[in-house]
Amino acid sequence: MCWDELDLDADEDPRLLFGLKELTFGTRDGLWPIASTDRGETIFLLPGSATPRLLVEDGEIGWAEYRMSFAEWLYRYLIGEDMGGPNSSAFYPGPVKLEDLPMTANERPEPQYGPDRGM
Numbered sequence: 001m002c003w004d005e006l007d008l009d010a011d012e013d014p015r016l017l018f019g020l021k022e023l024t025f026g027t028r029d030g031l032w033p034i035a036s037t038d039r040g041e042t043i044f045l046l047p048g049s050a051t052p053r054l055l056v057e058d059g060e061i062g063w064a065e066y067r068m069s070f071a072e073w074l075y076r077y078l079i080g081e082d083m084g085g086p087n088s089s090a091f092y093p094g095p096v097k098l099e100d101l102p103m104t105a106n107e108r109p110e111p112q113y114g115p116d117r118g119m
Contacts, residue, residue, distance in 0.1 A: 031046055062085050
């Protein structure tokens with residue numbers, strides 16, 4: 001499906017919001033999906049700028065931009081800041097659960113857990 005066929009409002013169209021000529025994924029000038037959350041947000045890296053740009057889609061066609069590294073974004077997300085747009089904070093006091101994606105059809109990676117966060 002073409003993005004022009006979606007009939008998006010100006011505040012929903014990432015091309016207009018972030019000054020993109022076209023919307024592609026995984027290309028040199030496109031968005032690179034780098035992570036997702038258990039709440040439906042998808043985090044994209046927008047390559048090609050001196051300052052790292054992260055674009056977060058909230059799972060409901062809402063977008064937010066963060067000019068910071070992914071490490072900083074993740075830290076701020078985990079301590080409960082609004083990192084998926086306005087009023088998006090969620091605080092998880094327990095250890096972080098990481099799930100690797102399978103690399104083959106038969107692979108079933110085991111989840112890994114980070115250290116106790118003492119929160």
